[in-house]
Amino acid sequence: xxxxxxxxxxxxxxxxxxxxxxxxxxxxxxxxxxxxxxxxxxxxxxxxxxxxxxxxxxxxxxxxxxxxxxxxxxxxxxxxxxxxxxxxxxxxxxxxxxxxxxxxxxxxxxxxxxxxxxxxxxxxxxxxxxxxxxxxxxxxxxxxxxxxxxxxxxxxxxxxxxxxxxxxxxxxxxxxxxxxxxxxxxxxxxxxxxxxxxxxxxxxxxxxxxxxxxxxxxx
Amino acid sequence: xxxxxxxxxxxxxxxxxxxxxxxxxxxxxxxxxxxxxxxxxxxxxxxxxxxxxxxxxxxxxxxxxxxxxxxxxxxxxxxxxxxxxxxxxxxxxxxxxxxxxxxxxxxxxxxxxxxxxxxxxxxxxxxxxxxxxxxxxxxxxxxxxxxxxxxxxxxxxxxxxxxxxxxxxxxxxxxxxxxxxxxxxxxxxxxxxxxxxxxxxxxxxxxxxxxxxxx
Numbered sequence: 001x002x003x004x005x006x007x008x009x010x011x012x013x014x015x016x017x018x019x020x021x022x023x024x025x026x027x028x029x030x031x032x033x034x035x036x037x038x039x040x041x042x043x044x045x046x047x048x049x050x051x052x053x054x055x056x057x058x059x060x061x062x063x064x065x066x067x068x069x070x071x072x073x074x075x076x077x078x079x080x081x082x083x084x085x086x087x088x089x090x091x092x093x094x095x096x097x098x099x100x101x102x103x104x105x106x107x108x109x110x111x112x113x114x115x116x117x118x119x120x121x122x123x124x125x126x127x128x129x130x131x132x133x134x135x136x137x138x139x140x141x142x143x144x145x146x147x148x149x150x151x152x153x154x155x156x157x158x159x160x161x162x163x164x165x166x167x168x169x170x171x172x173x174x175x176x177x178x179x180x181x182x183x184x185x186x187x188x189x190x191x192x193x194x195x196x197x198x199x200x201x202x203x204x205x206x207x208x209x210x211x212x213x214x215x216x217x218x219x
Numbered sequence: 220x221x222x223x224x225x226x227x228x229x230x231x232x233x234x235x236x237x238x239x240x241x242x243x244x245x246x247x248x249x250x251x252x253x254x255x256x257x258x259x260x261x262x263x264x265x266x267x268x269x270x271x272x273x274x275x276x277x278x279x280x281x282x283x284x285x286x287x288x289x290x291x292x293x294x295x296x297x298x299x300x301x302x303x304x305x306x307x308x309x310x311x312x313x314x315x316x317x318x319x320x321x322x323x324x325x326x327x328x329x330x331x332x333x334x335x336x337x338x339x340x341x342x343x344x345x346x347x348x349x350x351x352x353x354x355x356x357x358x359x360x361x362x363x364x365x366x367x368x369x370x371x372x373x374x375x376x377x378x379x380x381x382x383x384x385x386x387x388x389x390x391x392x393x394x395x396x397x398x399x400x401x402x403x404x405x406x407x408x409x410x411x412x413x414x415x416x417x418x419x420x421x422x423x424x425x426x427x428x429x430x431x432x433x434x
Contacts, residue, residue, distance in 0.1 A: 008331030008382065010355035016367045017352065018419075022345050024269045029243040031269070034343070035261035036247060043255055052333055068334065068349045073243060086249055094245025100253040109259040113267055117309040117339070122386045150384045152331050154358065166314070166387055186385050188316075197359055204377040207358050210385035 001146055004060035005052075008154040009197070030069040037072050038116075044104030045083045048122075049176035053148035054078050122170040124183035131213055132187055136162045139219040140189070140211065148176035151215040155207075158195050159219050163208065164188035171212060185213040268343050276307045277340035277390055278411035280317075281422075282404040285395040294392065295319055302340065311338030312388055318381060319392045320418075325372050327365070327380045327418035328389045329357035335383035337390050341413055348417070358382060368419045371428040390416050396424030 007013075025031045041051060054075040056063070063071060080086050085101050107115075132138060142157040143149070150172050164187065171182040193205030236244075250256045280302055284291040294301040298315035302308060315337060318326040330336065331354045336344035347353050356364050361378045365371070372378070381389040393415040399407060414420025421427055 005332055007351050007354040008329075008357075009359040010351070013350075013352040013355050015352060016347050016356070016364055017350070018347050018368060018414075019345065024273075024343055025265075026346070027240075029237075029240045031265045032243050032247055032261065034268070035264040036243075036250065036256060038264050039256040039261055040250065045255075055333070064351065068346065070239065073239070073246070077242075077246065080246070080250070085255060086253060090249055091246060094248045096249060096252045100255065103255055106255065106257060107260045107264075108257060109263045112260055112263045113271075116264070116267060119309040119311070119313040119339075121313040123314060150332060152382065152384060154331075164316075166385070169314075169386055172385075186387070188387070190379075200359070202360075202362055202378060205361065206377070206379040207382060208379065209382045210387050212385070 001056060001148065002144055002153060003056045004058070004063040005056035006153050008152045033069045033073045033076070037076055039107040040076060040080070042105060042107040045085055046079055047175055047178070048120075049148060049170070049172040050178065051075060051079065052172070053176040054082075056148070124168050124170060124181065126168045126185070127183065128185075130165055130185045130187075132162045132165070132185075132216065132218075134162050134165060137219040138162060138187075138189060138216040141215055141217055143215070145173065147173065149173050149215075151211060152209060154196055155189075155191060155209055155211075158191050160189045160191040160195065162187050163190045166210060169212075171214075173212075173214075187211055187213070187216070189216065268338075272309075272338060273342035274340070274411075274413035274416065275408070276305075276342075277337070277413070277416045278408040279305055279404070280307065280340060280390070281392060281411045281416065282407035284317075284392055285399075285407050286404055291392070298390070307339050309339045311336065312340060314387045315340070315390065316381075316387050317390050317392050318379070320394050322373075322394070323375075323377060325376050325378050325418065326389075326391045327357060327361050327378060328383065328391060329354060329380060330383040331355075331358055332382075332384055335386075335388060337388035340390050341416055345413075365419065368414065369427050370419065370421060391418040392416075393422045394425065396422050399424065 055071050077091055081088050090097050139159050140155045166186040168183045169186045171184040174180045174182045188208050189211045190206050190208045193201030251258050284294050294317050298317040302315055334344055334349040358380050361380050410423040412420050415422045
């Protein structure tokens with residue numbers, strides 16, 4: 001969606017503010033939000049793409065006015081209510097008033113480190129040949145889905161070149177809504193900075209995005 | 220670290236708990252009461268990502284690549300198994316790509332759409348990486364962003380920006396600083412900063428601006 005999350009190329013946010021010796025978390029509640037988001041994702045009630053879709057569908061003023069873990073918290077509350085795992089009034093009071101819904105699994109302390117050090121790959125077996133090859137010239141489609149997508153606005157309609165075939169991965173645009181993993185070819189696509197930004201583009205500069213096959217047309 | 224909420228509550232007056240803290244506590248106690256989360260598992264997750272997973276892992280990968288040409292070749296051609304050779308991997312780094320800085324090309328990693336970042340090698344991302352100024356400007360004004368980090372590249376060095384728009388995650392292999400011949404892998408790893416592996420910095424020992432370069 002053309003939401004507040006799609007920030008590439010935006011002006012007006014000011015300079016980057018690196019923080020020397022930055023801690024991993026800035027408050028105790030951030031630790032808990034991080035862990036809650038991981039653990040609730042593990043239940044299978046939703047997936048990573050669904051979490052991203054929820055975060056970016058916050059109203060733009062709310063998204064831009066919230067810190068990173070505030071965005072996670074707001075999206076998590078929406079997901080818990082939206083999947084019926086708890087009611088809004090239970091979330092407001094912090095007390096359970098309805099029976100729990102079944103979940104596929106609950107993250108346990110035992111084995112957790114091995115599980116997270118193994119990871120959760122989103123690559124899948126190919127069931128169709130790749131449409132594009134390295135070196136192919138492409139144009140990113142000028143599409144504006146109202147739902148989740150991973151094609152940033154700043155490359156839409158722009159011409160680039162395939163620089164790597166990355167393999168086949170879960171397709172976020174459908175997986176976010178649990179309408180299917182739809183394993184899809186993924187490519188690394190390079191655009192010149194001047195194709196993207198005109199005369200203001202850094203001379204000789206290149207920007208790459210990882211783009212799913214349905215985002216691209218031959219050029 | 221323990222997280223006994225009832226215990227905490229007894230030691231704080233309501234006015235000392237911010238609205239967001241109260242909201243998070245309510246959510247955690249609800250989800251735990253429902254049986255969806257185990258607070259002990261939450262503690263373990265926090266401990267893992269706060270104390271164990273971090274940029275020291277990526278620094279080991281870089282130091283190995285600087286000292287072992289065959290490893291460097293494997294890392295650049297298929298990064299995930301090469302990184303796994305050092306027992307490093309996991310969530311947020313299932314599909315790694317390592318990009319190499321050279322005198323001709325400098326690489327910079329961003330996620331304009333959210334906060335994708337190679338957790339197993341760099342840990343959780345810093346706030347600036349997740350915040351709008353960096354996400355907005357890294358793709359349109361990379362030299363300006365680098366200047367804010369104190370890095371000025373020669374005009375002849377081209378910049379490639381890697382926008383992490385899928386589950387592939389990028390780590391930069393910086394150039395090895397001069398005059399480090401004979402350094403052990405451990406000594407080399409100590410030169411590798413987190414920012415050098417994002418591309419917003421250079422390893423310790425590489426001049427950050429041309430003016431600092433020896434003539």
